[in-house]
Amino acid sequence: MLDKKFSPEAQSAFAARYEAQKIAYAPVVFQAVRYAWKRGMLQALADAGASGVSLSALVASGRWSEYALKVALETSLAAGVVYLRDGSYVLDKTGYCILTDKMTQINFDFNHDVCYQGLFKLDASLDQQQPLGLPSLGDWDTLYQGLSELPEPAKSSWFAFDHFYSDSSFPEILPDVFATAPRKVMDIGANTGKFSCAALAYKPTVELHLVDLPQQLAVAAVTLQNAGVQQRAHLHARDLLDPAATLPAGMDVIWMSQFLSCFSEAAIASILQRAAAALAPRGQLLIMDTFWDRQQYDIAAYCLINTSPYFTAMASGNSKIYESSDYIRLAGLAGLQLVTVRDEIAYCHSLLRFAAIDGGDDV
Structure with missing residues (x-):
């Protein structure tokens, strides 16, 4: 694009x-x-x-x-x-x-409070594919393990950055999520539970399964409780970097939003294989992410491309902002075929809809 x-x-x-x-x-x-x-x-x-x-x-x-x-x-x-x-x-x-401009201010704060000191270690992080700048914030193997414990102002700036680019898209994509009338939806990478709350409020009959690290699910549980929708939510603590961590089966829709960019290609391939195995017959996998190659404007592609060093030095050491073709290729290896693509969602998101090969219809 x-x-x-x-x-x-x-x-x-x-x-x-x-x-x-x-x-x-x-x-x-x-x-x-x-x-x-x-x-x-x-x-x-x-x-x-x-x-x-x-x-x-x-x-x-x-x-x-x-x-x-x-x-x-x-x-x-x-x-x-x-x-x-x-x-x-x-x-x-x-x-x-x-x-x-709110986006400019959020980008300033994110780069200063979260990334700046750690980026000094970018060269070694790239060489070793380890987040060697992360110790500037805390003692974790990956940043995701410490999200709930980040020091201020890094914590506020990280969540402001994450929510600014994700939350604005939720009202717009809920009709896409429920286009196939799913009864069981799995939110992989549930984070603070905001999407799950929005989905539960949008469809009173749906059952939501949230998958994330235990620390994040503890935060999501509070969000669900405060929204009064915890009765239809099920929490599944998983470290998806563990290839033996299976997912609950029988899902009509599996949802991932700004999630796979947190992982290496090898880890993404493993996660997609397990997600494909968790789909019910005719179930679909929906991936919403920020692909730099699918942006209408250079300014969006510029910001996205230059977010990748954060993933290297601070987050995981081996993840990045990907091209859409990377996900499509890795999904194909997991037995999933691309059904539809929708671009220009909110600020810079695209939605990829996958189904098992010979197992789904266009919507």
């Missing part, structure tokens, strides 16, 4: 060198611009409007030192976040985006 380029075809050597310097200094720019945002400098410029604010006036406010203002605003100037007009700093469009 994505057939555009991230940079223009005709690029001069000088322009290419400038772009290379932007990459070389990207960590510096990130921290300085974030400082200008978090400390209120950008908001002060927004409040001043098109006339902007002089450096002396900003210093006179007493909120920042002249030194801090110069360092943060000059980097922001170089990054196109602010500009100078008649000696005054004025907020540019990129600066307004940082101040007002």
Whole structure:
């Protein structure tokens, strides 16, 4: 689906060198611009409007030192976040985006609070395929084992990031989930139980089976209890990295949302084989995920591709944001065939519907 380029075809050597310097200094720019945002400098410029604010006036406010203002605003100037007009700093469009765009703010917080320190270990993590940056947050084999115990602000930023990209899609895809009138639905990778609650509320007769690590199911149990839908929910604690961890059988629909990207291709193949074995006759597997190759806009593909290093250094060491063809290929090895594909769900999701080979109809 994505057939555009991230940079223009005709690029001069000088322009290419400038772009290379932007990459070389990207960590510096990130921290300085974030400082200008978090400390209120950008908001002060927004409040001043098109006339902007002089450096002396900003210093006179007493909120920042002249030194801090110069360092943060000059980097922001170089990054196109602010500009100078008649000696005054004025907020540019990129600066307004940082101040007002929720997705930008969530991405900033996620990369700073969850990823930044651990990404220093990216080279070793890639070489060894282990999340060697994870100790910056806690002592676990994978980040998923410690989600409920993450220190703040990493915990809040991680869940804000996860829920922003997943929750917005739930109302839109529930008709797809129930298109085949399933009675038993399994939510693999149930996380905090938000999808299961939405599904139980959408269809009062459905029975939900939640599969996740014990720590996550404990959180999901509270979510279900608070929503008053726990009577139709069944919790199955599983570590799906264990190939011997089987799944409850007889499911009409198995649902996975932003789940398989947490695993290596070998682990995905194993999970899909077990999921296929858990389907009832004519049952279907629905996978909703963020595939960088199925994005309408380069901005979405850019963000998704650059989330993969988080999976390497912080989450598992061997997972990533995949292309849709990877899932389709691995599902085929598990005896599943692609039935339909639906793109442009919420911000950047696609929904792949699979059925057992010669075992399902199009919907």
